[in-house]
Amino acid sequence: MANVRFVERTPRELKYRPSDDEPKLAPSDVETIAQIFRTPLTGAYTWSYEEADRRIRKLYRLGKERNWNAETDIAWSTPFDRKASPINDGLDNPFEGWDSYEKLSEEEDIEFAWHQQSWLLSQFLHGEQGALLVASQLVSCAPTYDAKLYAASQTFDEARHVEVFNKYIMERIGFMYPINHNLKLLLDKVLTDERWDLKFIGMQLIIESLALAAFNTQKLISRDPVMSEVLELVTRDESRHVAFGVTYMEEFIKTLSESEREDRAQFAYEACCIMRERIVGTDVFAHYGWDIEEGRRRLLAGGMMEEFRNLLFMRIIPNLKKVGLITDRVRPLYEALGVLKYENLVDDGQIDWAKLEEPLPEYGGDQAPKLSGIKELAPRPRSATG
Ligand SMILES: [Fe+2]
């Protein structure tokens, strides 16, 4: 087993891909950094194996059928110039006119764009890990058979998402940013809360919607065809996850008392506020030694951020309404954010089956799974397996 080092503090440093001339580490020399979270998980067996919700069972079937392989279904060998900008030309640039930014040479400006790209994809990666952990908790916590099966298939989806973003970041960018502090707080809350439905709301309705909005924004700006392939495949899965969340929660929330429902509604609102303005790439400014607040202010005022917020709330507000979490008490709070205009848009409970059933695109993935290294694992003597 690799060395595991437990840390108290979430790492704040960038992680770089080892350069080609560095000696390759043997698996036993790899140091794994881990951080404990504690959770009072209340699980439930189910003793009813009948199909009780056709829509959830259908989502589960689709999850099985529309599986893809992060190693072989993406055309990783498609070249992309690492010295060219990762994002489309002509996009609104929120940093124009900022002294710190204007001092960059053309080359440095491109590298700065890669830093922003790396920061964003790193948040996708860490968020996907959070989704993996929560989905696995839901397998235990969800009280019904259909939901357990679905959560299990989602757990595997999230594992592939972690895999694919990590592969992209390390192979095509070369360095990774640590998790954003506020994203970490949101994941902590969802992972350590003892109420299973709050995990459900936090992950399936809120963080999944955030992911969809962020992926769709990224699709609009990315120039690397491989990134587009990754996003397309991941988004396909996430659409099922949100559909599951809305379908399952709609029924459940009806069973809560008014004060329990208000509690969930307040949590959802607070999570929306965090996502709206606290998960931005200030770590990039810190890395460059720039003024963090100035950078944050500029980012939040930029056109891409506006696009992202629109996509986020267009998705999240109809879903929260559908499941009954836009209560009279939180309604004015959303009104103040200016997002109630989205409340009558189509929600994810109105599942677009034709879209979810579309066959997966074929990208001509051309890299066989790496099996080298397997032979290094010589069979161990039985006595040493202890
Ligand atoms: Fe995911």
Ligand SMILES: [Fe+2]
């Ligand atoms: Fe997901």
